[in-house]
Amino acid sequence: MYHGGMTNRLRIALPSLSAVLLAAAPLVAASPPARPLSSADIVAQAPAGAWAAIPAEDLLVIDFDNGRRVVIALAPAFAPVHVANIRRLVRSGWFAGTTVNRVQDNYVTQWGDATEKKPLPEGIAASPPAEYARRLEGLGFRAMPFRDAYADKAGHAGGWPAASDGQLAWLPHCYGMVGVGRNIAPDTGTGAELYTVIGHGPRHLDRNIAVVGRVLSGMEALSALPRGTEALGFYKDGTPRPAIAAARLAADMPEAERPAFDLMRSDSASFADWLAARANRKDEFFIRPAGALDICNALPPVRDAQRP
């Protein structure tokens, strides 16, 4: 996490390169590590059992007409009706041809049917319940031992970040989390317009909107777009914008073409080590470890299961 220049010294010191692992923590039982493992080291060394494959049914693969691909993990445990809607929209081919419509700096990129007039396929729940939070019980929630600015507790459950008041749990609005656009309540949105956070976590939206997933890869296709010039970052009519060429569930793709991702298990020892290392960075750059960790800086590690 160096902020300095590109000297050879720094190039060599980049985290998560195997050279660093060898230098920092030689795999010789007799010699203790020269310094604590970094969070990147912990990810690189995590055993197979620390990872859980994301079901192909929960992987939404969006291919844009500019050649970019975004892969999103869906969260049926938190928003089952909205996720069912999204799967149905995807499987009916509904998203094809819809576009990115809004890019508001330090806030969200939103995509779907800008006209709100494209007929929805049959079987869509037009008015899903307000899946803004769910019962904490049964989630396997593990609170982090750190203050959260917005919730009583923040932590993790099943590979997801979560916030809780002790009774309910919800997905927090962090960078890369995906939510369902809606109009004025009691409308909760159908899933036909989705957005992802591209700035500092707008956590005031928590429990006001259905959060349904997290971008796992290809975030740049949504975060590095030109910002919209209309109010709220909407693109002005006529502005060129990425269109969705195809949106599919990984489960519906030929096996050889399917993306596959693993999430680090929230209940693994590696994850506990990772959180501790994130909260107290001890590499040679940091002179004052934070002793704290915002949930939005603690989204569980993801790995591309096709490039192990």
Next chain:
Amino acid sequence: MYHGGMTNRLRIALPSLSAVLLAAAPLVAASPPARPLSSADIVAQAPAGAWAAIPAEDLLVIDFDNGRRVVIALAPAFAPVHVANIRRLVRSGWFAGTTVNRVQDNYVTQWGDATEKKPLPEGIAASPPAEYARRLEGLGFRAMPFRDAYADKAGHAGGWPAASDGQLAWLPHCYGMVGVGRNIAPDTGTGAELYTVIGHGPRHLDRNIAVVGRVLSGMEALSALPRGTEALGFYKDGTPRPAIAAARLAADMPEAERPAFDLMRSDSASFADWLAARANRKDEFFIRPAGALDICNALPPVRDAQRP
């Protein structure tokens, strides 16, 4: 802050349009507002005394060769030696021809001399002190009545966001804040490489780096760039990148050409109202106000003083 579509109803309900002000808070003494003022309403209605002009000596104006302009407010109260260095680099024309070198998604965009070989002008402090925090006393710090994930207190001072442990105060790493790239401590950086945060606030960097300013306008020129493909988001050699055509202090520009910005005073009644409205949004979209406010979602309002 609607996430829904682009119906006329929503178009009309956008915040900070004068039409909304008229509808939401008619300026007729006898009729109380139909609903509490939104944070955007409060900004729009703030009296002249709620604003303070930023000194032209503290406005860094960077023009890129792609026609984009970024204006940064410098923070001499927090990092006087680094800011003096930056002013000297700017006034000697040193930044011209340097480039953006690193764009790491959800982290930082960094610019300056990628080679670290361009000779620095005379008079630059080669090893500035570690201006990572300063004495709280004398800052006029006002703590927000909300939890902060990283510091004992977070609040504002002189139009700046600040975090504090009761003795010291420092500028937090929030979206759009500007810091000085450095190598391994005790190096603190000269100011010849700067970065801004383009994702969720990496607050673990607080007190580890000199934070020297805040982007006031033109953030898109730094946040919407293609991400670098090398480790840590550095641009690969040969990748096209924006170059700085001119970096100037507003004070050195012809008066007619100078950008000018006002910051809302941290000690104004409008600012207190604004914070309260940000923490508890009560427009018709929000069904559950947060009752909380992260400092990175509470950067003081800025206005373009040339378009009042």
